[in-house]
Amino acid sequence: MTYASTLRDNVASVAVRAVNRLSRLTGRGSGTVAGGRVGMRIAPDLLSSLTRGRTVVLVSGTNGKTTTTSMIVAGWGGHVTTNETGSNMPAGHVAALVESSSSHVVLEVDEAWLADALGTTAPHVVVLLNLSRDQLDRANEVRQMAERWRKALGAVNNPELSVVANANDPLVVYAAEVAAKVVWCDVPTTWIADAVSCPRCTLAISHVGTAWHCTCGFARPTNITTTLGRDLVIGDEPVSLDLSMPGEFNRSNAAVALSALRCVGADLREAVVRINAVQSVVGRFSVRHWNGHTMQLLLAKNPSGFAAMLFTLPDGPSDVWVAINAQIADGRDPSWLYDVPFEMLRGHRVYCFGERRLDLATRLDYAQVEYVVVDDISSVPRASATVPLLANYTAFSEWLARSDA
């Protein structure tokens, strides 16, 4: 069954599938973008027609998009349409939607495309995780992103829409507060460096514990329905969260995912069991083998993500591998390395990999962290235990491809 209703949409959908298969067969790509582009050229409204009549959940934010998307998919259960390869712009959305006709759809959306997706996909739920500095060469300014989200959400005329938003991130609150129906989530959020000055008036925001407010009146919402402390409570219902994946941030992602599932009427007791069982998401947190080494792959793309991941590491002394690239998908400017609290790695020995390993080594040197620049990856001595490998986007993909399960 297809939801593409007109002949033009049908032709476009067939073209999307054909081009993507060709792209996969010829090894030119992962087969999610080229076809989508062709399809949208044939039928510019393809996204609207492909989502019509389906229950759509959109997930956006700087960190945790892919993991949260995949938790919602797992928690919902049964067959769910999703862009699991992380192609999170319109072409990737089109590709996911033509490949599967399930009436349940969860799409990860690039922050810069959220406004667009709100208009084209008529979502039932929009999940807003967090906003912090990331790829500033591409997105320029994080506050501008909050402003764009706010404008887009303010313009939505859809009484069905629920916005599930992180109440502890002032930039997210600024964007979400204009929506008619907001489910506020109190989930641990450690990175507030990008919201020290008020998004409404630019004066200083006072943070006391998780509470925060500005003298202009902008403040943390009080009508919170999801609370994650030691236990998770959604509405008045306790939910027994016990994740297989590590990290406080993943507990936050799961709390938000479950709050979104409540909005679409899923049974939370069943959903949480399925979410607890998720071991890894597109290689993230997976234990891999390569050249006699055993590594746990950890994706860390920006200062807040890196900081969160560094907190999951055991105390030294042990080896840590870090791989840094600066390709377009990573952001071409690795200045952000100076916003990562690498001082936390004192006592560890850090092996520096990737195209920008010298930028990393310099950062570590100034942080007084022991480092080894790895020019020849086959030369690394074998560690006796599983070594954590933190990598940014394209470096992560390289290591995932290079290693075995």
Next chain:
Amino acid sequence: MITICVLFPDLLGTYGDGGNALVLAERARRRGIDVSLTTAQLSDDVPDADLYLLGGGEDGPQRLAADLLRRSSFPSRVEDGAYVVAVCAGLQILGNTFAVEGDDEFAGLALVDVVTSRGERRSVGDLAVRVNGQLLVGFENHGGRTRLNGGVHPLGTVVLGRGNDGRLDGYRAKNIWATYAHGPVLALNPWLADEVLATVVGHELQPLFTAADRLYLERSKVLSL
């Protein structure tokens, strides 16, 4: 003993600019020079220091930083000879006026006779600048076009990227270094870090070999091709 103060990192610190303070303090420490590193927060008055660091920031915060600094003791301290390293938004704030969202002539501190208007397009990418006999390497991301009025010397001439206007980058006054190479420009250019440090301490420095030397050679090679 020298004192280095990072000004309003909450407002001006979008691109890892805090790295510059870390680099100066660490390069001094390894040579046995005592450094006191301080930070002026939004609610603080600007403390006394030998060297001030100004970073980059977004429109709203840049406007607020300019207002706070104008009302503080900072301008008179600079006029009395305190040193300043300013990057990106910091470079614009020290000038007469700059352009931000909603105002094309927002008042700066007028410590240097330069004017920044809105550029035709945003300048985002690698930046390489010839500074006397040295190459400065970095990354720029800004929407400004900065004009140096009579008597103001540029920091250097652009080899790659845009800088002030496609031809010149930054400015160099008696006690000020300013460049559009944002973020940890002193981490990428150890020679510039040492030039600043030597000037502030008032004597030549012992040579120091760090990981940054290899990084600098690599980036110089990549960017001067």
